[in-house]
């Protein structure tokens with residue numbers, strides 16, 4: 001079958017490919033610990049599941065408004081007001097099949113060929129591919145590790161030109177777990193004020209997963225004058241352990257939201273009616289379970305950090321958010337594993353770790369930053385301890 005140039009130019013998501021490889025090995029009976037995919041190990045809380053069952057029993061099994069049910073959009077509006085003191089009208093809010101679809105739709109709905117999107121690097125694997133698919137040019141801006149991989153006002157300014165139309169900010173960040181402070185966002189906003197033609201996607205999907213008394217702030221909140229230029233994207237996948245339910249939402253400029261709804265209306269239509277009913281319960285119901293989860297993630301972050309940082313000399317900082325460690329492994333590159341296999345790069349490092357020690361992690365080069373790997377610690381303590389022991393054993397055999 002002939003395929004389009006466009007699709008041939010898109011790279012498959014490495015995290016998904018590696019996840020599949022790990023699942024294949026598991027199906028062959030191999031003992032694999034999956035720390036590759038970014039997915040909480042908790043089950044969706046009961047009250048959310050019950051809301052979905054209730055919706056099915058009450059016949060809420062039909063098409064809904066493309067942009068989401070009125071009930072859910074109302075709840076999202078209130079959620080933005082309560083959590084971030086951000087006020088949107090319901091028609092400035094769209095619900096989609098995950099945050100991923102909404103970012104994709106926003107880019108498709110706004111980019112003309114050759115226009116540029118600034119993406120701080122390391123980045124979430126899908127951003128550059130989405131921009132390319134929308135005929136835009138991803139401008140990958142390497143952000144220094146000594147600034148916790150965050151973009152600075154100077155770096156931002158240096159990469160802006162007349163073709164720039166978007167900046168994508170992700171905080172807490174995947175893969176680094178870095179969190180932008182209020183001051184850092186205010187300083188970025190100062191630069192953005194000089195370029196009124198540039199808009200910002202704030203991907204806040206990990207907003208609830210934050211540690212060490214750090215507080216989450218989003219750009220539209222700290223720079224209200226830019227609110228109409230900011231598309232704030234969030235979703236239920238990570239914070240509520242609802243990856244399979246596929247619910248995300250975005251709020252922002254009305255004409256952009258309308259364009260995204262138009263696109264969604266001609267592609268996937270509404271997100272699942274049942275998942276939307278569950279999302280109403282999630283966003284409006286008790287969030288007590290989150291305190292317990294955050295405490296567990298926090299403990300797992302520290303546990304894995306304490307075990308691994310002995311063997312990875314440049315792994316010195318505990319991330320403030322999300323549930324990933326982004327670990328520098330460059331001291332093992334160019335060396336030989338078990339007197340037989342040369343480890344040329346982070347991809348080899350991850351490959352041998354999976355093949356010989358059954359631990360699945362993702363090479364940093366997938367996120368635009370070679371010499372690192374990403375480990376997801378949203379897994380059971382038993383698995384994490386076992387995986388860290390295996391990683392330590394693996395590196396002890398690299399000479």
Ligand SMILES: Cc1ncc(COP(=O)(O)O)c(C=O)c1O
Nearest residue numbers: 098099100124174205235237248
């Ligand atoms: C940074 C970031 N943004 C967006 C998403 C998409 O999440 P979903 O489509 O499940 O809402 C992910 C998922 O891994 C992510 O890591």
